[in-house]
Amino acid sequence: MSELFDRVDALIASRATLPPPSERKRLRQAHGFTLDEVAQALQVRRATVGGWESGRTEPRPPERDAYARLLAKLAELYPAEAGADVRTPASARVQDEATPETPVPATVTATETRTPSPEPAPDPSPEHTSRATSEQNTGHPSRTASPPARSRPPSTTEQTSTGTAAGTPSSRRPAVQKAAPAGTTADGDDSRFENGPLAVVDVQDGQVYAYCVGGLVLDVPAKSIPALVDWTLREARLGQPKLSGPGKDADPLLVLTEAALKRYGLPVALTDEERRAGRIPENHKVVRHLARSEWKLTKRGFGPWARIYRPAQGAERACVQLCIPSWHALDSRHWGQAAQLPAAALAQVLGLYATRVMTPRGSTAVTGLELMTAFHPPTRASAPDKDGKRHSEHNPGSLGRDPVDCAPCEAPDGHPLLKDLPRFHVRGPGEKLFEEACDWARPLTDDECMRRNLVGIDVNMAFAAGANGLIVGLGAPTHVERPRFDPKLPGSWLVDLSHVDLSRVKVAKDKWVELDGDLLPSPFTPKGERPEGPAWYATPTVAYAVELGYDVHPVEAWVRPDNGRYLDSWYQRLRDAYLATMADLGVTADLAPEEFLTAMDGYRDRDPQLALVVSAVKATVKGGLGKLRERPRGEGWRPGEPWRALSRPTWRPDIRAAVISRTRINLHRKIVKHAAFTGQYPIAVLSDCVVYATDGTSPLDFLPYRDGKPLPGGFKLGVNPGLVKWEGTQSVLWGEGVREQFDAPELNLARYIKDGTVTDIDNGE
DSSP: HHHHHHHHHHHHTTOOOOOOHHHHHHHHHHOOHHHHHHHHHTTSSSSHHHHHHTSSSOOTTTTHHHHHHHHHHHHHHHHOOOTTTOOOOOGGBBOOOOOOOOOOOOOBBBOOOOOOOOOOOOOOOOTTOOOOOOOOOOBBBOOOOSSOOOOOOOOOOOOOTTEEETEOOOOOOOOOBBBOOOEEEEETTGGGGTTOEEEEEEEETTEEEEEEEEGGGEEOOOOHHHEEEEHHIIIOOOOOOOSSSSOOBBOOOOEEEEHHHHHHOOOOSSSSSHHTTTTTTTTHHHHHHHHTTEEEEEOSSSSSSEEEEEEEOOOOOEEEEOOOGGGGSHHHHHHHTGSSOHHHHHHHHHHHHHHHHOOOOSSSHHHHEEEHHSSOOOEEOOOTTHHHHEEEEEEETOOOOOOOOOOOGGTTTTTTGTTSSTTTTOTTTTOOOOOOOOOOOOOOHHHHHSSSSEEEETTTHHHHHHTTTTTTOOOOOOOEEEEEOTTOOOOEEEEEEEETTEEEEEEEETTTEOOGGGGGOOOOOTTTOOSEEEEEEHHHHHHHHTTTTTOOOOOOEEESSEEETTTTHHHHHHOOOOHHHHHHHTTTTOOOHHHHHHHTTTTTOOHHHHHHHHHHHHHHHHHHHHTTTTTOTTTTOOOOOOOGGGSSTTTTTHHHHHHHHHHHHHHHHHHEEEEHHHOOOEHHHEEEEEEEEESSSSSGGTOOOBTTBBBSSSOSSSSSSEEEEEEEEEEEEEEHHHHHHHOOOOOOOGGGGTOOOOOSSSOOO
């Protein structure tokens, strides 16, 4: 019986009432406690207590009841001033993660009529990418482990966090504290978007609810899709302020659950034909109803990511985006099982992503591309002319509003620039820029075969780090014959690098080292083979040859004199989103190497919903860069004909090539530094993963740390983009066995090092 009592006590403790985050901080500071002192007393990390005080995270048992006891004692010593709001936040009244029930929401009603912010109408083109979006200045939503709990209806006299009394909803938001995003101020609220960037629309017991970030739930009176769009624009107060001065505010996003689809007359799933078309038919009753109500759809139609708008009335803008998870709007490769989350939980996941990155505009790839444009809109308002009028003009630092042709060497196969080539002509390295991630492996040496294990390390956010500080072209290319190479001039260079010998390279000013070049991949080809003659390279690749100590003499080049650090803000936004979410999961940038490895162990299991956001942020990086060279997808396209993506100013294969080039070179530089210092060489490299043979099982068994400090210019363990983490460990016997089984002595083991599962031999991604 005592065990039963203990479980009951533990259950009560798990719901220990806590004051709001701001009050927690006030009480600690009132008694003169530091974060370190509280953390030490509760046996948690300093950052964990900071997260509780900022509202990013909530304590869980057994720390929760101890923390509640501490705050209760401090509250007795330092009572709040009269009139101060110290109500228990909604996030403290949650159900545990194991509860499968869908909550009954406590609702508020948006009663004020709100006119949408004045903006121009959206371009109906399906590839329209010039509108900017922004983070919600109201801050990050308070993260909870699960959606609000199903509870008994409060009595008519009971005060609630979402209204004055049960049965009397009000426009007051729940008492959920929010941490402001990086770069914003505490008073940076925008009342136009006070309910956040998005809402998940669901139906329970016949009532339609809109679940917003921070635990807010709104009653939705709309009976049809046109009415829902109108309600969103006039009353819901959803959206986000712009990210940059010349940009535009983000349109509100509504996510429709299966119950909401049924309620509004939409199919729960698309047929095979509709899925291939990417939309429901134009004669569908909902589409016809929208047309009768004078709402329009973009050329993409009513699909998983539908945009519903009305043409501009003067400067006034009216546009709402829909996301339909059951139509596969949330790709499981990037969003995991987010589409299966309850409405409240899905609102928190998407809301956190929207707050830290931007309101999703489609897939993570589309959103990654849109984020670039959000920081650098193509146009801006000019200074007033003599009549006091402003005009639209080019926004310096942007890619402009009109697409530019790439250089012939940068054009992918099938591009209109290549339409005059013979039908079956295969372009070689002297005709085609081929900057791709490294995919290289070699047989083990006799000494490496005597080692016990193969240990893989992986570069965090490698392609994001490759974009940081990179100078890229902003305009059209200029052709130059016999140019002098300039490492600061972005472009594509035809140059012979076959003379670069990795057996003798420069690793510092006037410092040359001798290496075993046969054990290193060439940095100049994706497969790590030494080039045989002139080939096209992006600027970072040629600059690396010079850095290694070799002269270069380009034959010709396509350079871009109009250039700039176009991707810096994009990188910083995604870096901050990644680091903030990893910190919420307990992995911070200030950890020592051993602590970092421990923190990374099982970090996804600490909060699976936060882990979904991490995955989506990473996919936003890779997908956004991939969109810079989007290829034709069906549509009856034939080689030599243009495809949709070419009409975008953000179709820039040269920028993609430059980022990949720099990412590959960054990794190779670390490999060379490591080999020069330790005599250790990789046995496999795949994109951002490197595998070494060693007797130990951890990266610390072969990375040359001295007194906790890494090799300068080499690999360093840590969470920041560009630093490395442990990818996986397998035995040398496993590696040799796999290669022997498939009769592939140079099988790239980096592809399978994570868990040892070999599913398909070297077939790419």
